[in-house]
Amino acid sequence: xxxxxxxxxxxxxxxxxxxxxxxxxxxxxxxxxxxxxxxxxxxxxxxxxxxxxxxxxxxxxxxxxxxxxxxxxxxxxxxxxxxxxxxxxxxxxxxxxxxxxxxxxxxxxxxxxxxxxxxxxxxxxxxxxxxxxxxxxxxxxxxxxxxxxxxxxxxxxxxxxxxxxxxxxxxxxxxxxxxxxxxxxxxxxxxxxxxxxxxxxxxxxxxxxxxxxxxxxxxxxxxxxxxxxxxxxxxxxxxxxxxxxxxxxxxxxxxxxxxxxxxxxxxxxxxxxxxxxxxxxxxxxxxxxxxxxxxxxxxxxxxxxxxxxxxxxxxxxxxxxxxxxxxxxxxxxxxxxxxxxxxxxxxxxxxxxxxxxxxxxxxxxxxxxxxxxxxxxxxxxxxxxxxxxxxxxxxxxxxxxxxxxxxxxxxxxxxxxxxxxxxxxxxxxxxxxxxxxxxxxxxxxxxxxxxxxxxxxxxxxxxxxxxxxxxxxxxxxxxxxxxxxxxxxxxxxxxxxxxxxxxxxxxxxxxxxxxxxxxx
Amino acid sequence: xxxxxxxxxxxxxxxxxxxxxxxxxxxxxxxxxxxxxxxxxxxxxxxxxxxxxxxxxxxxxxxxxx
Numbered sequence: 001x002x003x004x005x006x007x008x009x010x011x012x013x014x015x016x017x018x019x020x021x022x023x024x025x026x027x028x029x030x031x032x033x034x035x036x037x038x039x040x041x042x043x044x045x046x047x048x049x050x051x052x053x054x055x056x057x058x059x060x061x062x063x064x065x066x067x068x069x070x071x072x073x074x075x076x077x078x079x080x081x082x083x084x085x086x087x088x089x090x091x092x093x094x095x096x097x098x099x100x101x102x103x104x105x106x107x108x109x110x111x112x113x114x115x116x117x118x119x120x121x122x123x124x125x126x127x128x129x130x131x132x133x134x135x136x137x138x139x140x141x142x143x144x145x146x147x148x149x150x151x152x153x154x155x156x157x158x159x160x161x162x163x164x165x166x167x168x169x170x171x172x173x174x175x176x177x178x179x180x181x182x183x184x185x186x187x188x189x190x191x192x193x194x195x196x197x198x199x200x201x202x203x204x205x206x207x208x209x210x211x212x213x214x215x216x217x218x219x220x221x222x223x224x225x226x227x228x229x230x231x232x233x234x235x236x237x238x239x240x241x242x243x244x245x246x247x248x249x250x251x252x253x254x255x256x257x258x259x260x261x262x263x264x265x266x267x268x269x270x271x272x273x274x275x276x277x278x279x280x281x282x283x284x285x286x287x288x289x290x291x292x293x294x295x296x297x298x299x300x301x302x303x304x305x306x307x308x309x310x311x312x313x314x315x316x317x318x319x320x321x322x323x324x325x326x327x328x329x330x331x332x333x334x335x336x337x338x339x340x341x342x343x344x345x346x347x348x349x350x351x352x353x354x355x356x357x358x359x360x361x362x363x364x365x366x367x368x369x370x371x372x373x374x375x376x377x378x379x380x381x382x383x384x385x386x387x388x389x390x391x392x393x394x395x396x397x398x399x400x401x402x403x404x405x406x407x408x409x410x411x412x413x414x415x416x417x418x419x420x421x422x423x424x425x426x427x428x429x430x431x432x433x434x435x436x437x438x439x440x441x442x443x444x445x446x447x448x449x450x451x452x453x454x455x456x457x458x459x460x461x462x463x464x465x466x467x468x469x470x471x472x473x474x475x476x477x478x479x480x481x482x483x484x485x486x487x488x489x490x491x492x493x494x495x496x497x498x499x500x501x502x503x504x505x506x507x508x509x510x511x512x513x514x515x516x517x518x519x520x
Numbered sequence: 521x522x523x524x525x526x527x528x529x530x531x532x533x534x535x536x537x538x539x540x541x542x543x544x545x546x547x548x549x550x551x552x553x554x555x556x557x558x559x560x561x562x563x564x565x566x567x568x569x570x571x572x573x574x575x576x577x578x579x580x581x582x583x584x585x586x
Contacts, residue, residue: 004527004529005529008529008532008533008569011533012536012565012566012569015562015565016562016563019555019558019559019562020559022555022559023555023556023559
């Protein structure tokens with residue numbers, strides 16, 4: 001290889017290394033004037049913090065309402081004394097010296113407005129900052145009466161709300177935590193972790209990027225989550241839409257409805273009906289008090305301890321059912337079905353996989369293409385059984401005490417049905433050529449019709465119970481605790497209008513790099 | 521013997537420069553994000569270079585036989 005080619009190879013590799021390095025270092029570069037938001041919405045460099053406080057009295061006799069607007073900085077709302085809203089603003093200014101930072105911070109104002117029992121909290125960020133090339137954050141810590149309806153609109157900053165009457169929160173680029181809310185909660189979160197707990201009313205939540213944790217919601221919940229995992233524990237009726245994440249649900253006092261895409265779904269202890277649909281992920285259910293309807297594409301369906309009927313449909317994976325008290329219907333394309341302890345029969349259809357039924361009563365219909373069927377009722381056969389297998393074989397265990405009319409045919413295999421109790425039998429054809437056996441077992445009864453391309457084999461087994469234990473009921477759902485009573489503190493008579501408090505001494509801070517909005 | 525006026529690495533370099541220029545312009549126009557696109561597709565420069573080297577070898581051998 002010539003030196004020229006080696007040189008060109010090194011040039012290409014060098015270019016690739018630069019591109020890969022830039023890819024991994026993106027977002028962490030420090031370019032531009034110090035303290036300015038240059039990449040992905042981040043401020044950096046030395047910063048100084050200053051504080052300002054204010055409070056506003058609320059008109060008596062009306063339900064208080066708090067409206068908070070903040071662009072860069074966190075918002076924390078906690079329960080406070082009745083009749084007054086107290087606000088502390090922490091201004092963090094990203095400038096190299098305390099003097100410069102203080103001068104700039106003096107221009108940042110805390111604004112409280114509104115009328116009657118309504119209070120608006122914000123800053124004058126819109127009036128300053130533009131063209132100044134200075135980064136600054138405004139963090140709001142608010143104390144509001146426990147019966148306050150809170151509305152927060154935050155962009156780049158964490159939002160924490162607790163101990164209020166209701167909450168309506170929109171947050172774009174940071175985490176949100178809402179807890180101990182007596183009434184309804186409505187939340188829209190763009191990017192960041194979300195945690196909601198102890199809600200006395202209804203919950204409506206939308207999250208687009210980040211994990212979500214919900215617990216102890218007394219009312220119904222409607223959750224719409226994308227690009228994050230969702231964990232839900234102890235709620236009322238639950239309606240979930242989830243894309244590109246996993247779902248784990250524990251304890252639902254009501255119905256569960258899930259529409260998933262590229263999502264693995266797990267749910268347990270649902271007192272009502274469970275209807276789940278997903279793709280490229282499985283569905284796993286345990287202890288459901290009502291009906292189950294589970295539909296998955298490219299994912300398996302597992303369900304155990306179901307009190308109602310079960311409909312399970314999937315492709316490219318299997319279905320597994322255990323202890324079902326209702327009727328079962330299973331449809332699988334390119335996969336098999338395993339079922340145990342079914343008390344009201346089943347209607348199963350599978351292609352490209354085996355069907356196995358272990359312990360059942362009630363009528364059974366099984367259709368298999370490119371697979372085999374094995375049925376072991378355990379209890380004496382008393383209901384109709386129809387099995388049709390293409391490109392496979394059929395095996396049926398006959399418990400002692402069974403009573404049925406047998407019609408078994410192996411089109412290209414052998415029918416083996418020589419066992420005690422089979423009477424008035426008639427054999428047609430021969431093994432390999434339509435070998436068919438008919439007769440009565442135990443004096444006759446339900447119709448048992450078995451058809452297979454391969455062998456059809458019947459064997460006697462001792463009778464037993466179809467299940468090792470009864471269907472487990474959903475665990476009791478603990479009710480969510482109501483919002484805690486907020487201790488009231490004696491306060492001095494509040495002024496009617498906002499009045500700024502003296503500023504706190506500046507607090508030098510280490511260089512900060514707040515969470516950034518992707519793509520900004 | 522290499523034919524005058526043709527070198528695989530020269531053609532590859534030219535093609536890469538053209539591609540980079542087009543992508544950069546599209547990025548400046550806001551039609552795409554440059555870094556993810558370049559990061560995804562830059563190994564194709566090796567493919568292009570290799571294909572041209574093979575083509576050059578094949579042409580030279582064919583010329584030698586005739």
